Amino acid sequence: MTFLKMFGTRLLSIIPTLILASLIVFMLQRLIPGDPANAIAGEYATPERLAEIRGELGIDKPLWLQYLSWIGNALTGNLGVSFMTGQSVTSLIAERLPVTILLTTFGLIVGVVIGLPTGVYAASRAGGRLDRILTSAATLGLALPNFWVGMILILVFSITLGWLPGPGGPLFSSDPLGSIQSMLLPAVALGLVGGAEICRQVRSAMIEDLGSDHVRTLRAKGLPGMQVLWHHALKNSSLPFLTIVGLQISRLLSASVVVETVFGLSGLGTLIVTATNQREYMVVQGVVLVMAVLVVFTNFIVDMLYRVLDPRIK
Structure with a gap:
């Protein structure tokens, strides 16, 4: 085929x-x-x-x-009209969607930057002190709620230190740079849990691959340990990594509802909360449908990437 x-x-x-x-x-x-x-x-x-x-x-x-x-x-692109504002649901979603997409993208980047290297290093020192520290930190990260992490980040970096803007932020369409700056803290709050999960999954996949015959053969040929670790073993663990990244995108989209509310971002999360409180059927249906379509097409793209990375998959 x-x-x-x-x-x-x-x-x-x-x-x-x-x-x-x-x-x-x-x-x-x-x-x-x-x-x-x-x-x-x-x-x-x-x-x-x-x-x-x-x-x-x-x-x-x-x-x-x-x-x-x-x-x-x-x-046909007609998702109805908001009976509170008289604005079309499609235009409401188009106005808020870039904020949610940016937040989810930044959250995924934070999760990969944190989870991938820590998972690789934990696997390379499996059973050692560093491995125990990293896996314990990853377990703790999975247990921390996004909204609690968000509030702590606001308290420390916005209120106490004043390094980053606090809750609220402009729409991406009106002020792209300001919108991106306002998403730094929410992206960290959103991405920490994802990073913890990526760390655990990468570690498990890498440990299995590092114990395989072909890795022992590469080491016996004298290849540097870092090359074996980052080039060969990590490449062979790409499918489990891609799986968890695809799952994280779906989780980040759903978690963005809470994070956007905590940080006062004008994304789909705050829109759906407001619409639910006002019993706006059309708005809630439109937002949830768009998010469902995003999740389905994300899974489709991940499925196609499986076949690119490993042609043996049918």
Whole structure:
């Protein structure tokens, strides 16, 4: 099977996944307590006014008709309109999405920079004092909540030392440099847990590979230890590393909701929290659908990279 044919086959196979994801998003939103018509009209609205609002929102129709209407419009880029602001959901998401993408990217970079070298060095000294220190630190990192780490970073680096800006920040579209500066602390808060997980997984994969016959052969031929470690052993552990990176992207997207709220960033996280509190069905559905699509296509890209790194994978 050629790569292009395999690419097309895998691309078509994600369509049922996207349909299922959209259906789950639609149904879960309907389980949220409360009536959006009450949120719009107020506590003392008449039944006639409530019925009128439900008709305008389309939530008086059967669920299957609501779903077909919503998903049909979504395929054309129309995710509805926010009934609180009157702004289209698509424009709201387009305005906030760059913040979440940047935060997730920076968080992933922080996780890789922390986790990859520590995992390699821990594996090279398996059972030693450095290995025990690094694995203990990684275990502690996995146990630390992102929001707690974020608050500590704000207290130390923003309030006490004044080195970096505190909570809040401009939109990327209006001030790209200011937006990037405001994401340094949130990226660290987001990436520490990912770095701990990468460290543990890389260490496990490297220890197994360092004990293999081909590594012993390379060492017997006189290759420098660092070359064996970083070039050969790490290359052979690339598939487990790629797997954990792909999983981390999905985790970082979901964790960004909490981190954005702690740091007051204007991303998809704060948008979905606000929309949920206001019972804005259309906004919540649109945001969750976009995040689900991002996760599905991330997994698709990782799957394709498997086949690039190891052509034996079918």
